[in-house]
Amino acid sequence: MAWRAALRSKAVIPALLSCSSHGRLCASPTFITQRNNSTSPKIKVDYDQTTGVAVMHMQSPPVNSLSLDFLTELCISLEKLEMDKGCRGLIITSNQPKVFSAGLDILEMYGKSPEHCGEFWKVVQEMWLKLYGSNMVTIAAINGSSPAGGCLLSLTCDYRIMADNPLYSIGLNETQLGIVAPFWFKETMVNTVGHRNTEVALQLGLLYKPAEALKIGLVDQLVPEDQVFSVATQTMTKWLTIPEHARQITKSMMRNPTIDKLRTNREADIQNFVSFITKESIQKSLRMYMEMLKQRKA
Numbered sequence: 001m002a003w004r005a006a007l008r009s010k011a012v013i014p015a016l017l018s019c020s021s022h023g024r025l026c027a028s029p030t031f032i033t034q035r036n037n038s039t040s041p042k043i044k045v046d047y048d049q050t051t052g053v054a055v056m057h058m059q060s061p062p063v064n065s066l067s068l069d070f071l072t073e074l075c076i077s078l079e080k081l082e083m084d085k086g087c088r089g090l091i092i093t094s095n096q097p098k099v100f101s102a103g104l105d106i107l108e109m110y111g112k113s114p115e116h117c118g119e120f121w122k123v124v125q126e127m128w129l130k131l132y133g134s135n136m137v138t139i140a141a142i143n144g145s146s147p148a149g150g151c152l153l154s155l156t157c158d159y160r161i162m163a164d165n166p167l168y169s170i171g172l173n174e175t176q177l178g179i180v181a182p183f184w185f186k187e188t189m190v191n192t193v194g195h196r197n198t199e200v201a202l203q204l205g206l207l208y209k210p211a212e213a214l215k216i217g218l219v220d221q222l223v224p225e226d227q228v229f230s231v232a233t234q235t236m237t238k239w240l241t242i243p244e245h246a247r248q249i250t251k252s253m254m255r256n257p258t259i260d261k262l263r264t265n266r267e268a269d270i271q272n273f274v275s276f277i278t279k280e281s282i283q284k285s286l287r288m289y290m291e292m293l294k295q296r297k298a
């Protein structure tokens with residue numbers, strides 16, 4: 001697709017990168033935003049110009065796995081919203097039943113060439129840089145399970161509201177797949193729940209039920225499932241009353257040390273990922289995990 005090719009072209013990527021944390025000051029004309037509601041196959045964005053709040057509905061069946069195409073689309077949508085001065089808040093939620101996001105699409109990392117894995121990892125980084133460094137107020141309305149990359153997506157937001165349903169779980173469970181959360185996943189979690197909670201959670205690959213997630217601060221609020229979205233909207237209204245420049249500078253102060261670490265090491269991080277994920281032993285672990293998922297279903 002043209003937009004996907006555009007995103008990956010060398011001419012466009014630097015423009016996208018340059019706007020991750022200060023999008024309104026350095027907006028590139030590449031994606032001058034359309035201000036009306038837009039739809040796309042994997043993500044639907046509803047933008048209400050009167051409130052300045054956009055809602056991203058993830059709608060990629062069956063489980064909103066974060067594929068290369070999904071993440072590319074997410075990055076483009078974010079870029080457009082970030083460049084729109086009127087857009088001050090973003091709520092991310094899922095249109096799929098029972099699942100917020102199943103995390104990175106395992107099929108993007110299994111049986112793929114090093115080039116493909118590198119391209120995939122670059123867009124995973126891009127998604128994180130854009131969301132963690134967003135100038136907008138970002139709220140995750142977590143209306144389903146949210147393992148691994150799904151948890152990371154939630155953690156990049158400023159506030160997390162989760163459905164109080166014990167069937168759902170959230171956490172960075174990478175070690176259960178035989179893989180390792182990279183330093184920026186780890187630091188995003190440390191910045192949220194502290195070093196000790198992260199150390200235990202990451203080593204054991206823990207997936208927390210909502211009540212446990214609330215207890216360690218992995219989510220900020222639990223609400224009945226049918227109220228997740230309305231509470232997210234109310235919370236957004238409250239956050240938007242804070243003077244914008246003061247809130248944004250504070251957010252940057254809290255997050256920039258972690259962001260800068262990845263930004264200055266992107267290429268090395270990609271090389272590290274590619275050499276790790278393409279190892280035969282790691283590929284075997286991924287295959288076994290996918291088989292386990294299928295057996296669990298049967």
Ligand SMILES: CC/C=C\C/C=C\C/C=C\CCC/C=C/C(=O)SCCNC(=O)CCNC(=O)[C@H](O)C(C)(C)COP(=O)(O)OP(=O)(O)OC[C@H]1O[C@@H](n2cnc3c(N)ncnc32)[C@H](O)[C@@H]1OP(=O)(O)O
Nearest residue numbers: 065102103104105106145147148149179180182273276293
């Ligand atoms: C020295 C080294 C140092 C550092 C390391 C260097 C680099 C880092 C290296 C690696 C880092 C990688 C980081 C990875 C992050 C990730 O996000 S990995 C993905 C982890 N995700 C999961 O574990 C979730 C797995 N899925 C589930 O648990 C469940 O599907 C669900 C709870 C989300 C939903 O349950 P159900 O509604 O019951 O749905 P099903 O389980 O039946 O699934 C339907 C369908 O979807 C397929 N699927 C599920 N998840 C994924 C996925 N993540 N990717 C791809 N496909 C997925 C599932 O297999 C089913 O398929 P079908 O059987 O219908 O074909």
